[in-house]
Amino acid sequence: MDNLESLVIARRLRVPIDAPAGSGADWGEVAARQLDAALLSVGFKCSAALLERLSRLRGETVVDLGVRILAAVRGLVGDHVQHNAYFIDFPANVPDTLEFWVGLLREALLDPVAAVRLQPPTLDLLTLPGYGRYQHTYADLLAAHAELIPLAGDRVTMLELGGSLESETRELYFSLAGSEVPPAAEDLAALRLLASSCADQPERIPVRENRAVVNEVRLAAGRPLLVDTVTDVLRLACGCSGGDVTLAVPTRFRSLRRAERRALLQALDAVASSAKLGDVPRHREQWKRLGERLHPHEYPQFPRAAQVFEVARGARRAAGFDSRVEAALSAGRTADAVELLENAPGALLRRLDHLLRTGLSATAVLDGAERAVAGASGRVLLSLREHLQNRLAPAAGRVFTNRYGRAWAAPDSRSPLETEVLSRALAILDEEITRRLPDPGELIVDPGVLDVALPLSGKATAPGLGMLPRGSLSAVDGELLRFFVHWRQTERRTDYDLSALMLDAAYDNPTHISWTNHTNGFAAYSGDLTEASGGASEFIDIRLADATQPIVIPQVDIFAGEGFDEAAEAFFGYMTRDAEQKGRPFEPRTVRMKSDLRGSGRIALPLVFLRDDDGGWRVKWLQLYLKGHPGFNQVEGNRVTVSLLARSIVERDYLRVRYLADLLRTKSSSAGHTTYIGLEAPAGLPSGSRVYTPGTLHGLIPA
Structure with missing residues (x-):
């Protein structure tokens, strides 16, 4: 409990x-x-x-x-x-980089044992005695700093104040299970725990990964399964074997009990229509491995389930829906492709930009889209709305992000779309989205939440304190901005490096703060730590009023050792405080944001800080990971990529809470309830109010 x-x-x-x-x-x-x-x-x-x-x-x-x-x-x-720091007085008395290295070298030369290791032909400065390890205890650090x-x-x-644990657990469970937004890995783990603890089970679970987790509980309890595609059954089988329900990573299936095999084959037989067999080749190898565990030949009463494995083995042909659409497009039969896609509204809308550039009459394509919007999910409508509004003006580049937050950028080579075409497409989407929104009754919106991006995907966002969806903007208050990273290795020596890239308004003239450049006129680095068997913390302090460049991009580089998803613990955050506050390098009451690092890349880009024309600062959420090199990643080596990615995110027009709030106002009535949208729920709201804060913004996404 x-x-x-x-x-x-x-x-x-x-x-x-x-x-x-x-x-x-x-x-x-x-x-x-x-x-x-x-x-x-x-x-x-x-x-x-x-x-x-x-x-x-x-x-x-x-x-x-x-x-x-x-x-x-x-x-x-x-x-x-x-949270200890390498330089005990940080941010005061941080030595100049050259002075620091010369001092370490001098100490090593005076030590006869260490001097032997400094002989030519090579000299590894990172192996100098005293480098990369704490030279004082945490108690020493506390004694060196005044109280906050x-x-x-x-x-x-x-x-x-919450209700009973049972009621609070149920409410959280239904909120996660009923979300229209694809979940983060932590959400899936939480959902699995909640599903096994709640007696009540939701009947509608729109996201497939969530459905697989809930089906695990239903299967164990002998209850009917919630499946309507063959892939739903494959996801469930992966989950039962402790595998990946997103199907991104192959699962090693365990031996299944006879009751489990029968339930899975029965569910598969119920949904394996000829039209849906086309989904099987997409995961052909996993289906073949699953067939070895299910033994479909032992259950002749489920003939359609057996056909699934025949398709996987190549013994039966099944043309997938996507392949039929691609064949039509390749042959220049765009009208036929649009007709096919109308049977799958979500697929048509995801391809709308491409279809509008194929040469077919834009009117015909938009007519098809207008017929399709009623059958697509609300998340698809909002995602397309965001995509199209960014086609109104040329972009600096296109950013592509996978389910793990791994990002890359490319020039935008697409031909532009006509303004009239975009205007009609946006009007179609706005009308349908408005139709689906509920009557908010009395609508109260905190102005601070208007620039928060709508959570159209949660896959790359690890839950934490003060977390907002990618593309969100919020104000930064305080004279000092301090980033921090903490990690603890599992087995291998692991060296993470906290750095900050500073750019001018044109995303050029880069400078940086890192272990190779401890200080400049407005920033200081707490010192480099190269192993973390007991945990290690690094900090960067920035005096905002003195900053000479208006763009600051913190990043965490894996120099050596375990990845973010391999380490025992890894998290990033930032604090703000006033100069007069003093205090330790880490003060919990000044933390504004903290979240785990867990992406599959070797370089993490959590945020970008931007100075406004009036001198104030704002933060925009990136939540991106770069592939990087297997080792020795440094801020100096990825400046161009980071600059392009940051610019593409900063200049992108994200769909924000402001958009839905404006649509909700058009439906507001004198109904006897209140809807509140804000960063925090205030006291005194009427009983029964609908409250949406950053943790529950996914509830705003219409079904």
Whole structure:
């Protein structure tokens, strides 16, 4: 139950309480106020309702619950580890880079044992004694820094009173399972835990990966499976074997029990129509491996299921839908392709830009699209809307991102689309999206959320504190901006390097801060750590008022060792504070954003910071990973790629909350409910209000 409780607290910032009230003479009120003070030290606070409920519990109960609450929020903000720094006085007294290396070399030459290793023909500066390892304890670091001076601008995240653990778990489960947005890997893991703990099961699960996870529970309980394609069955089989339900990585199937084989073949037989057999060749090898475990020849009562494996082995032909469309397009029969695609509305809309450039009458293509929009998902409509609005003006380049956040950029060689064509396409989409939106009743929108991008995919976004979808913009307040990265290796020596690339307004004239350049006129680096058996932290401090370049791109490079998805722990975040606050290199109440690093690339690009014309700063979420080199990645080696990617993201017109808010206002009525959209839920909303905050923005995506 502790895992479920921590999950609810971290994901919903709500504290579920099942414990009964204590006696009036108990010390629960004292313990509740002590907990509130402890929470404030890491940037959290109990709401009035939560504090009042805690005050009515027994003191021992509050203490036990408080320990679990503190553990959950400290992990959320990154305060569950000790953040030491290589340079003990950081950001003060950071040595000049050349001075630092000369000092290390001098010390090595004075050490007879070390001097032997410095003989020609090669000299590896990274192996100098004392380099890359902490030279002081965490207690020494604390003693070297003054206490943080609390200011009103520090982050205070409110923890709300939840219902029972059962009700909170159910609400979170239904929210994740019913999302219209493809999930992150962490969401799938959370969904699996929740599905096995909740008695109620949602009937509508639009995202296929989510459906596979829920089907695992249904299969184990002997309940009917939610499948309508053959690929749904393959995903379920992968999930049952502990494999990848996204089908991106081949699964090694386990031996299945007879009841499981029968249930899977029965479900497969029910959906394996001739039209759907065309989906089998896409995952031919995985189907062949699954057939070796299911033994379809032992179940003659399921003949259509057996045909699936015949197609996989090549014994039966089945033309896939995509291949028929491609054949028509290759033969120049665009009208036939459009007619075919109308049977799959989502596929037609995903190809709309291409179809409009094939030479077929734009009117005919848009007529087909107008007939198709009613049958496509809301996420497809919004994704196409975002795509087309970016075709109104030439782009600096095209960014391609896979499901793991791996990104690459290419010049935009597409021919432009006529303004009249784009205007009609956008009008078709706007009309259909508006039709699907609910009546919001009284609509209240926090202006701070208007520039948050709509979460059209969650695959590359690891949940965390202050996380927003890629393309979101938010203000940066404070005089000092400080990035941090922490990692802990699993087995091999692992060296991550925190760096920052600085560019001018034309994304040119690059400079950087890294282990090869410790300081400049406005930034300082905390020092390079080259192994992390017990965990390691690096920081970069930037005085925003003194910054000479308006674009700052932090990045984390894997110089050696384990990848982000192999390390025992790896996370990135940033803090803001005023210069007078002092404090340690890491102060949890000044953390504005923190999230795990887990992409498959070797270079992480979480954010880009941009200075406005009025001198203020904003942050735009990137959440990208570059392939990089197997080792020795440095900021100096990827400046061109990073600059192009950052520019493509910054200049892209993302579909934001502002768009849906404007459409919702056209449907607002005097119905007896309230809809609130904001960065945080305020106190005092009417009972039964629909509340959408960053963690639940996916609920705004229409079905």
